[in-house]
Amino acid sequence: MSDVAETQPGAPPRHYDLPRPQKELDGLEAVWRLPTGWRVFSAINNSVVGYLYIGAAFLFFLLAGILGLLIRTQLAVPGNGFLSQETYNQIFTMHGTVMMFLFAVPAVEALGVLLLPQMLGARDLPFPRLGAFAFWAYFVGGLVFFATLFFDLAPSGGWFMYPPLTGTAFSPGMGADFWLLGIGFIEISAIAGAIEIIVGVLRTRAPGMTLDRMPIFAWTMLVFAAMIVFAFPAVILATMMLEMERAFGWPFFIAGKGGDPLLWQHLFWFFGHPEVYIIFLPAAGMVSMIVPAMAQTELVGHRLIVVALIATGFFSFGLWVHHMFTTGIPMVSLGFFSAASMAVAVPSGIQMFAWIGTIAAGRLRFATPALFVLGFIAIFTIGGLSGVMVAMVPFDWQVHDTYFVVAHFHYVLVGGMVFPLFAAFYYWAPAFSSRPLSERLGRWVFALMFCGFNLAFFPLHIAGLLGMPRRVYTYPEGLGWEPYNLASSAGAYMFAAGILLFVVDLFRNLRPTGGPAGNVWNAGTLEWLPTGNYSVRSVPHVEGRYPLWDRPDLPREVREGAHYLPRTATGMRETIVTSPVEGEPQFLMRLPTPGWSHVVAAVAMAAFFLLLVAKAVTLALICGVVSIAAMVAWMWRADPPDAGPVEIAPGVEVPTLVSGPLSPAWWAMVVLTMVAAALYLSYVFSYLFLWTVSPEVWPQADRMPDAAWTSGALASLAVSAAALLGADRVLRAGGTRIGMGGLMALGVSALVAATALDVGALRSAGLAPDKDAFGAVTFMAPLLQTQVTAAVVVIALFTLARLWAGRLTAARRVVFDTLRLLWLYALGQGTLGLILTHGFPRLMGGG
Amino acid sequence: MRLAVSTLYGPLLWAGQFLLVYASESLFCRAGAGETHRAFALAVSVAAAGVLVVLVARQWRALSQPALDSVGVPLAGLSLLAIVWTALPSLLMASCTAAT
Numbered sequence: 001m002s003d004v005a006e007t008q009p010g011a012p013p014r015h016y017d018l019p020r021p022q023k024e025l026d027g028l029e030a031v032w033r034l035p036t037g038w039r040v041f042s043a044i045n046n047s048v049v050g051y052l053y054i055g056a057a058f059l060f061f062l063l064a065g066i067l068g069l070l071i072r073t074q075l076a077v078p079g080n081g082f083l084s085q086e087t088y089n090q091i092f093t094m095h096g097t098v099m100m101f102l103f104a105v106p107a108v109e110a111l112g113v114l115l116l117p118q119m120l121g122a123r124d125l126p127f128p129r130l131g132a133f134a135f136w137a138y139f140v141g142g143l144v145f146f147a148t149l150f151f152d153l154a155p156s157g158g159w160f161m162y163p164p165l166t167g168t169a170f171s172p173g174m175g176a177d178f179w180l181l182g183i184g185f186i187e188i189s190a191i192a193g194a195i196e197i198i199v200g201v202l203r204t205r206a207p208g209m210t211l212d213r214m215p216i217f218a219w220t221m222l223v224f225a226a227m228i229v230f231a232f233p234a235v236i237l238a239t240m241m242l243e244m245e246r247a248f249g250w251p252f253f254i255a256g257k258g259g260d261p262l263l264w265q266h267l268f269w270f271f272g273h274p275e276v277y278i279i280f281l282p283a284a285g286m287v288s289m290i291v292p293a294m295a296q297t298e299l300v301g302h303r304l305i306v307v308a309l310i311a312t313g314f315f316s317f318g319l320w321v322h323h324m325f326t327t328g329i330p331m332v333s334l335g336f337f338s339a340a341s342m343a344v345a346v347p348s349g350i351q352m353f354a355w356i357g358t359i360a361a362g363r364l365r366f367a368t369p370a371l372f373v374l375g376f377i378a379i380f381t382i383g384g385l386s387g388v389m390v391a392m393v394p395f396d397w398q399v400h401d402t403y404f405v406v407a408h409f410h411y412v413l414v415g416g417m418v419f420p421l422f423a424a425f426y427y428w429a430p431a432f433s434s435r436p437l438s439e440r441l442g443r444w445v446f447a448l449m450f451c452g453f454n455l456a457f458f459p460l461h462i463a464g465l466l467g468m469p470r471r472v473y474t475y476p477e478g479l480g481w482e483p484y485n486l487a488s489s490a491g492a493y494m495f496a497a498g499i500l501l502f503v504v505d506l507f508r509n510l511r512p513t514g515g516p517a518g519n520v521w522n523a524g525t526l527e528w529l530p531t532g533n534y535s536v537r538s539v540p541h542v543e544g545r546y547p548l549w550d551r552p553d554l555p556r557e558v559r560e561g562a563h564y565l566p567r568t569a570t571g572m573r574e575t576i577v578t579s580p581v582e583g584e585p586q587f588l589m590r591l592p593t594p595g596w597s598h599v600v601a602a603v604a605m606a607a608f609f610l611l612l613v614a615k616a617v618t619l620a621l622i623c624g625v626v627s628i629a630a631m632v633a634w635m636w637r638a639d640p641p642d643a644g645p646v647e648i649a650p651g652v653e654v655p656t657l658v659s660g661p662l663s664p665a666w667w668a669m670v671v672l673t674m675v676a677a678a679l680y681l682s683y684v685f686s687y688l689f690l691w692t693v694s695p696e697v698w699p700q701a702d703r704m705p706d707a708a709w710t711s712g713a714l715a716s717l718a719v720s721a722a723a724l725l726g727a728d729r730v731l732r733a734g735g736t737r738i739g740m741g742g743l744m745a746l747g748v749s750a751l752v753a754a755t756a757l758d759v760g761a762l763r764s765a766g767l768a769p770d771k772d773a774f775g776a777v778t779f780m781a782p783l784l785q786t787q788v789t790a791a792v793v794v795i796a797l798f799t800l801a802r803l804w805a806g807r808l809t810a811a812r813r814v815v816f817d818t819l820r821l822l823w824l825y826a827l828g829q830g831t832l833g834l835i836l837t838h839g840f841p842r843l844m845g846g847g
Numbered sequence: 848m849r850l851a852v853s854t855l856y857g858p859l860l861w862a863g864q865f866l867l868v869y870a871s872e873s874l875f876c877r878a879g880a881g882e883t884h885r886a887f888a889l890a891v892s893v894a895a896a897g898v899l900v901v902l903v904a905r906q907w908r909a910l911s912q913p914a915l916d917s918v919g920v921p922l923a924g925l926s927l928l929a930i931v932w933t934a935l936p937s938l939l940m941a942s943c944t945a946a947t
Contacts, residue, residue, distance in 0.1 A: 303917055303918060303921075304921060306918055307918055307921045307922045307925065308925075310854075310855065310858065310918070310922055311858060311922055311925045311926070313858075314855075314858035314859075314861065314862060314926075315858070315861075315929060317862070318861075318862070318865045318929075318933075328945055330872060330873075330876065330942065330943055330944060330945055331936075331940050331941075331944045331945070332872055332884075332888075332936045332937060332940050332941070332942045332943075332944070333869055333872055333873075334936075335935070335936025335937075335939070335940060336865065336868060336869050336933055336936055337869075338936070339929070339932035339933045339935060339936060340865065340929065340932070340933060342932060343925075343928060343929035343932050343933075346925060346928065347925060581850060688870075689873075692873045692874065692877050695877070
């Protein structure tokens, strides 16, 4: 049946002999069969979830687009009474919020879920149920959040939600709470998606696909997801703090009590600026895939583009203060951020020249995707140049909070993300639909969108330079702003007509069932291989960046099963896990099957957050418990027993059970601890920031808790650490349930006790979180510690249950390994928190 | 991990320099030592640039993994540019002066 294995390491294995037995394909189709009828919503395949994800993101794009049209209708003429001030405020807040959080980030995440497995030669991403959970959480949470508009409950403080406007004094209703809890929750879903993408890109590539051979889109998704990991926690912390201020009076942002509204701006823009690149980089990745196919030549400067992506990922974290140039920050600091803002233009320029170079090197086919790419290059370049203008502090002071900035960021975001996305729709439709989208309609869509966009937004630069401020619901006549606003509103409707025509095209031509139309563009990357529900029939060994160009016979070989894993080796859904750099096969990961547990978990978690806003605390807690129970049910089957080594290619065998750093679960937990660490570092920044602005509320050393309390809490953490290491040792030695169980119970109790001692200490010294900013930021440490401790407690109970059920052994120990990582992190965070909140005031001796 | 560091040392050094020079300004001003911030910022910048140049030179000579080194070196080049630009404000302006 199989040939003799190759002997030299790293060489591609010999192919399977053809033809393959029919039962192999039948088996594959059977395990990857989709649920039918309404049960399709229990599906977790990346193809189904990716479709739903893109559909939902596009729905939110349409909804927020309608809000944009309402805005432009209101502003078309001066003194318009079409919308009231409050309604307008709700609408422009929701337009921005929905576009950023419910359209832009989910849309690119959705394209990642849909495209990455095929592009990387995987059968699916490593945690399909987590991906499906992320989708349902986002979709349900997003719909409810959007619906607040219809009940006059929507937030109205702008998508940036600056306090003090959004504090209880000026925003007493529930709108701001919906924003804080709703968006906070949706960000959790984005982080879940990011973890899935990072582990997927690093560990489930086809054998032989080294990092250097990986498609640029996968690189951009890797950088995108890494940026989410470091950027989103800052705003999650900010939303937690503002919600604590609104609900319980912890005065983080109230200047009269030592807080500072600027802290919100720092945290928000530490997320908000990278967010622009989080949206832009994957779109640039799409362009880097489309341009070579359209020009029929390899991408010029492939490696330099990778350099540019990584550099942009880093530099974009040094830009946040350029949203705050007029807030009174010292001049030199402004200079640092101005410099970084210019530095980030360099890698963006590298990408731009690489695309232009590729177009020049090949022969561009002027099909619809190419038109959208050219539109993107034109619009984004203009947006980039006006970006360099506002990166200059003196210029920014002139145009800050005017329509110039509105024009600039629409050029960047619509040019940088929406045009590439439409290019992607037209380009990749034949890979998923039995009919491509219409070329004739596509040209009209492009023309309407391109002309409409420029008509809508170019005049706004001038309106801004003439002094028209942002965020006003109307304006008086006679200031010379009228023609620009009228033209802009006309352009907005033209743009919308283009979108409408696109929807018509979708209805007429998109046929998701019935097999893909195929490689109509003669592209060179793996997503154009013939696919079924199981992704590719067999996984090729990748030897270059454009495997389909290098080996024209590859699609036939893959379809007939000549390459890796042409069947199901264990009778379950599987994907090959490879090493992160070289792409060597390491492990055959068995994947879950359709089910409802993740849907229940997502809906219940959305209900938990939204009921909290409505102050229905008991009902919210019930939903929280249901959500956790559903997750436990989902995880119970996630770690199947060893099925022994299996053959995935002639002479190539890999194990079906691994632990520690070889397992994707371990990688996922490492990424999750990075998220937690990023959140905690944002907290440390907040603590020190508040100290620099309000040292007078920091107490003298003698008013701090007795050192005995602090020592007790630290000792408790030490006991917890010792118990954890002991439990690890007992498990390795194949020890008893009683020994393991006792040590884990002791360790978890000590971890909980440490936080209790911390709170007791603060209380004993008469400190209170609602008294001043010092109290608030000090009590935030045990609050954050409780969060991570609660996660450790739940996973520890789960681990103990598996131990009792005989599902945790010295070899089958993935659950314990992941728990150990989180536990060690919790110990580190707890120690740092105690040193900071107990030690720092003693050291500095108050203000 | 080692590979990540050998590729990303450039932007990591920039991030370290940026964090130090930015965060230290508030702390120096708060401590009433604003006039020494310029020297501190320039010293940090020169040190970061110096370490970067040494690392690039070593990597250039070694070139053990050509594919990834050819990502690390240009990345270091971009980072050097960013380090120099980040140092310029301290060279040109006094610290602890509020924007007016």
